[in-house]
Amino acid sequence: xxxxxxxxxxxxxxxxxxxxxLTWLMVYRTEKYQKLKAEVERQSKRLEKRxxxxxxxxxxQHKKKIEREEEKLKNNNRDLSLVKMKSMFAIGFAFTALxxxxxSIFDGRVVARLxxxxxSWIQGLSHRNLPGDDYTECSFIxxxxxxxxxxxxxxxxxxxxxxxxxxxxxxxxxxxxxxxxFK
Amino acid sequence: xxxxxxxxxxxxxxxxxxxxxxxxxRAFTSNSEWPDKEEFLDVIxxxxxxxxxxxxxxxxxxxxxxxxALLLFVLVNAGLIYIYxxxxxxxxxxxYGGAWELTKEGFMTxxxxxxxxxxxxx
Numbered sequence: 001x002x003x004x005x006x007x008x009x010x011x012x013x014x015x016x017x018x019x020x021x022l023t024w025l026m027v028y029r030t031e032k033y034q035k036l037k038a039e040v041e042r043q044s045k046r047l048e049k050r051x052x053x054x055x056x057x058x059x060x061q062h063k064k065k066i067e068r069e070e071e072k073l074k075n076n077n078r079d080l081s082l083v084k085m086k087s088m089f090a091i092g093f094a095f096t097a098l099x100x101x102x103x104s105i106f107d108g109r110v111v112a113r114l115x116x117x118x119x120s121w122i123q124g125l126s127h128r129n130l131p132g133d134d135y136t137e138c139s140f141i142x143x144x145x146x147x148x149x150x151x152x153x154x155x156x157x158x159x160x161x162x163x164x165x166x167x168x169x170x171x172x173x174x175x176x177x178x179x180x181x182f183k
Numbered sequence: 184x185x186x187x188x189x190x191x192x193x194x195x196x197x198x199x200x201x202x203x204x205x206x207x208x209r210a211f212t213s214n215s216e217w218p219d220k221e222e223f224l225d226v227i228x229x230x231x232x233x234x235x236x237x238x239x240x241x242x243x244x245x246x247x248x249x250x251x252a253l254l255l256f257v258l259v260n261a262g263l264i265y266i267y268x269x270x271x272x273x274x275x276x277x278x279y280g281g282a283w284e285l286t287k288e289g290f291m292t293x294x295x296x297x298x299x300x301x302x303x304x305x
């Protein structure tokens with residue numbers, strides 16, 4: 001079981017590196033992406049500074065300016081996502097194929113033991129294709145997802161491919177509107 | 184990795200360049216100066232990742248399991264980082280958008296690292 005855990009960790013490191021490598025080849029190194037990224041960073045910083053300076057003021061002129069800049073930033077962010085999207089689809093397909101191959105290799109094998117009993121809606125994933133009712137047994141897919149969650153983002157950060165905090169905060173997240181940062 | 188802090192005098196005649204210690208030294212020295220906020224957030228991020236794996240291995244060794252292990256991880260992880268930035272580094276958390284922003288920095292990744300860590304010792 002220990003060996004399987006190690007193998008899966010190794011697989012997820014390799015796939016994360018491969019994914020980042022492919023993305024670099026298809027996206028990160030292109031001039032269009034670099035230009036757009038620099039533009040988004042610059043605009044995010046400028047917008048942040050403007051919000052800091054005039055955030056609470058009721059001046060209509062400043063508000064209009066901020067709104068205009070937000071609109072520009074939104075458009076640039078959309079363009080940036082579009083540049084990324086094509087290659088992301090290609091990589092996504094390749095990795096789905098790879099994942100199904102690994103899935104069939106580890107099919108029905110207990111690769112780790114969970115130190116807790118997962119809640120019911122996670123059990124479907126953590127006990128996928130495993131025989132028996134011992135829900136502390138972990139399937140390949142669950143361990144792979146966890147390893148990828150912890151490794152992929154760290155690799156992106158290490159290689160400098162992760163989006164800057166300022167840009168991601170200005171563009172907001174799925175959890176709500178962007179908070180007022182760095183007051 | 185040495186960063187420079189440039190400070191210009193008001194008359195604009197001279198520009199002094201004062202070298203700050205490396206990020207590593209500042210991270211382990213109390214009440215360090217963090218002119219670049221991103222640098223400090225990176226320190227928080229990476230220390231949280233290390234902490235996640237260490238706690239995971241430790242919980243697996245003890246062994247701690249069940250919901251209590253997860254709860255204790257959240258408390259220890261958040262608590263240690265909170266003590267680090269309030270007591271050890273004494274940064275003004277409002278500059279970073281409040282204590283919550285610092286507390287959640289890199290938390291999910293750290294949690295995933297913690298779980299993987301426990302699987303190895305379990």
